Amino acid sequence: MIAEFGAFLAAVALIASLAQGALGIYAREDARRAAAAKACAEIASVAMAGAFILLITLFVRSDFTVAVVFNNSHTDKPLIYKIAGAWGNHEGSMLLWCLVSAMFGLAMAHAHGNMSRGLWTRALGVQGWVSAGALIYTLVLSNPFARLDPAPFQGQSLNPLLQDPALALHPPMLYLGYVGLSAPFSLALAALIEGKVDEAWARALRPWTLAAWTCLTFGITLGSYWAYYELGWGGWWFWDPVENASFMPWLAATALVHSAIVTERRGSLAGWTILLAIIGFSLALLGTFLVRSGVLTSVHAFAVDPRRGVAVLVLIALAAGSGLTLYGLRAPMLQRATGFTAISREGLLVLNNLGLAVAAGVVLVGTLYPLAVEAVTGRLISVGPPFFNLAFAPFVGAVLLAMPLAPLLAWRRGDPKQALRPLWVAAGVAAATFVLVLIFGRKAWAAIGIGVGAWLVMGVASYLWVRWGRGGKRTLGRFFALPLAVWALTLAHLGAGVFVIGALTETNFRTERAFELNPGQTVAFANRRVTLLEVVDVRGPNYRAARANFRIEGVQARALSAERRVYDAGGAPTTEVGIAPSLTSDLYIALGEPSRGANAGAWIVRLYHNPAVHLIFGGAALIGLGGFVGLAALARRKRTALAPEAAPAQP
Amino acid sequence: MRKRDARLIFILVAGALVALAATLILFALRDSVVYFYAPSELAQKAKAGERVRIGGLVAAGSVSRDGAGHLLFTVTDGANDIPVSYDGQPPDLFREGQGIVAEGRYAPGARFAADTLLAKHDETYMPREVAEALKARGEWKGGAP
Secondary structure, X not given: OHHHHHHHHXXXXXXXXXXXXXXXXXHOOOHHHHHHHHHHHHHHHHHHHHHHHHHHHHHHOOOOOEHHXXXXXXXXXXXXXXXXXXXXXXXXXXXXXHHHHHHHHHHHHHOOOOOOHHHHHHHHHHHHHHHHHHHHHHHHHOOOOOEOXXXXXXXXXXXXXXXXXXXXXXXXXXXXXXXXOHHHHHHHHHHHHHOOOOHHHHHHHHHHHHHHHHHHHHHHXXXXXXXXXXXXXXXXXXXXXXXXXXXXXXXXXXXXXXXHHHHHHHOOOHHHHHHHHHHHHHHHHHHHHHHHHOOOOOOOOOOOOHHHHHHHHHHHHHHHHHHHHHHHHHHHHHOOOOOOOOOOHHHHHHHHHHHHHHHHHHHHHHHHHHHHHHHHHOOOEEEOHHHHHHHOHHHHHHHHHHOXXXXXXXXXXXXXXXXXXXXXXXHHHHHHHHHHHHHHHOOHHHHHHHHHHHHHHHXXXXXHXXXXXXXXXXXXXXXXXXXXXXXXXXXXXXXXXXHHHHHHHHHHHOEEEEEEEOOOOEEEEOOEEEEEEEEEEEEOOOEEEEEEEEEEEXXXXXXXXXXXXXXXXXXXXXXXXXXXXXXXXXXXEEEEEEOOHHHOOOEEEEEEEEEOHHHHHHHHHHHHHHHHHHHHHHHHHHHHHHOHHHOOOOO | OOHXXXXXXXXXXXXXXXXXXXXXXXXXXXXXXXXXXXXXXXXXXXXXOOEEEEEXXXXXXXXXXXXXXXXXEEEEOOOOXXXXXXXXXXXXXXXXXXXXXXXXXOOOOOOEEEEEEEEOOOOOOOOHHHHHHHHHOOOXXXXXX
C-alpha cells in the first residue's frame, strides 16, 4: 500500500505542478490566479515531500516487493545506508530531483521580494513546468514505486562502493545545485516572457544563483573526496565524463554568480545574465542526461535503457529550445545598460564570464566529441587529461590571472595604476614562488601554476588590506566590522588560490609505487619506512575483510591499516584505503590481492605519497564556504533594507 | 565609451577567445584522442607507438604476477588473445572472465604494456566498448548494456 500511496502522491504533485505552470504563466496581474499558483506550489511540495518520505520508508522496511528496493537494498545494511539507498539509484534520485524542484517552487512562491507580480508569477509558472517535466519523466520512465511480482526474499544491496558517508550526501548536494539552477532559469524565462527586468528581479536572482552554485561546489567536492579515499586509485579528478557532467554547470554557474552581481549593482549585462541562466540550467539537464542515459563509456556510468536517454534529451530540447528562442525574440528589449569601459570592474567581470564560458565549451566538446565520432563513424575513442590540460587550462588561467585585480578596480571606469599598486607584493611573492618551484621542482608548468596560486592568495590578502584601510585607520574593530560580502569574496577567492596550489602540487609531485610485501617486511618510500606487520581477517556489520596493519616510521611515526572488503551481499572485493595525513601531505596505502605462485603469503601493497592534497579539498571547501557567507550577506542585506536607517554603505 | 564601441569590443574579444578555443581543441584532439580496438582488430588497425585502448574479457586462468610485481593477464574477444602487463594494482572489480579496458602504447609483437585499467564499475555495468566488441564477435551473453 505504501508504494501505491507514494505513486499517488507523486501524481498529485504532477497535477499541482501542471496547474502551477498554467496559472503562473497566465496569471499576469490577476491576484486570484497568482494566489492559486502559489497554493499549487504548496500542494506540489507537500505531496512530493510525502512521496519521498514514503520511498525512504520502503527502504527502511526493506520492502522487496518494490523493484527499486530489491535492486538497491538488503536487510543486513546499516540503517543510514538503507536511507541513503533511497537516492543512491536512478529511480530514487529522479524522485529526489522532483522533490528539490518542487521545494524550490515553494520557496519561490514565498520569497519574491518586491518583484512585479507579472515577473514573479511567471517565474513560478516556469518552475511549475520544470517540476512537471521531471515528474512526467519519473512516473512514466523510471517509477520508483513499481512493484515486483513475485516478490523476492532478499535484496541485491547497494553497490558497496556507494555505502559511504560522503556519497550519502554527494547526490543530494549535487541535485540541490543542478535543480537549484532551475530557479535562475525560471526567473530568466519570466523576464523574457514579460519583456522587462526590474531591480527587484535582479536582486531576487542573486540568492538563487548563489545557493545553487554553493551546493554544486560542495557536491562536486564531496564526490571528488569520495573518489580519492574510496576508489583506491590515489586520484581525485579524472576528467571522466560523469565528472565533467557536473563541472560544466558549475563553470556556467560561476560565470552567472558574477554576472548577476553586475546586473544587480549596475543594471548592465541583463541579457548576458539571462543567457547564462538558460545555459547553466541546460548544462545541468545535460549532466543529468549524460549520467542517467548510459551513453558514456565511463567507470562511473550506470546502465539503463535508451528510452530514458531520449526522454531526457527531449526535456533538454524543450528547456534550452524555449529559452533560447525567447531569448532571440525578447533580449533586445531588455537593454537598460549603463556604460562602462574595458578597464573597470564590469570589464574584468565580462572577461571572467567569457573565459569561464569558453572553458565550459571546451569541456563540453571534450565530453561530447567521442559520442559524436561514434555516432558518425562508428569508431570508439576517448578523450583524456592531455586534451583538457591543453585546451582548458589557458582560459581558466587567464581568468585566474585577472582575478585579484577585479575587486580592486572601481565600477564603470577603473584606474589600472591605482588598482595595481597594492598588488606589487603579490606579484613579487608569485614571482619568487615561480622561481623557487622551478629551481627545486624542475617542472615549468608546475612552477607557473603554483605561481598563479600564490598570486591569487596574496592578491586576496591585498584586497582585504585595501578594504580594511578604506575610510579610516586599520583598527581591529574595523577589521571585524568589514561587511559579510567582503568576507564572502575573500573566502571564495582565497579558496580558488589554495585549490590551485594544491591541485598543481599534487598532480606534479605525487609519487606512487607497488610493492609485494611479506608480513614483517619493511620498505622505504617517500622519506618513510613502511612495515607490513600482519594481515588479519576481520568481520564488519555486512562484510568480511582482510585488514593489513602497517607501522610507519620516519618523517611520520604511527600505525595505519588498510582493508580489502568482500560484502556478504556479493560482488567483487573493494579496497578501504589507509590514509596517514601529515601537515604537508597524505601517505595513502591501498591493499591489493594476495600474491600467487612462488611468493604465496605476500600481499600486493600500493603506496602513494600525495603532497598538498588537503589544499585541494580545503580550497574547494573554502570556495563553497565563501558562497555560504555570501548567502548570509544577501540575507542580512534584505533585513537591513527593510530598516533603511540601519543600512550600512555597500562596498 | 559609447555603447556601440563597447559591444564591438565585446564581440571582438569573444570572437578571438572562441577562435583560440577552437584552434586549441582541434590541436589537442589530434594529439590526445585514444582509439579503441578489440583484440582481433589491434594487429591490423593500430599503428606502432599509437596510444590505444583494448577491451575484452580477462581470459580465465591467465592472471599472474611476474618477479617485478607486474600484473600479467590475457585479454580475449574469443577469436584473438592479447597478452597484457600492468604495473600496479588492478581496479576493485578486475576479475577473470570479466570485461576490461586497458590503455597503453601499442608496440607490435611485444606484450601490451597498459598504464591504465578500467573494469566495470558495478555488478550490472560493462564498459560499452567491451560490450560492442563482444557483440560484434558473437560472444555477448548479457542483456542490453
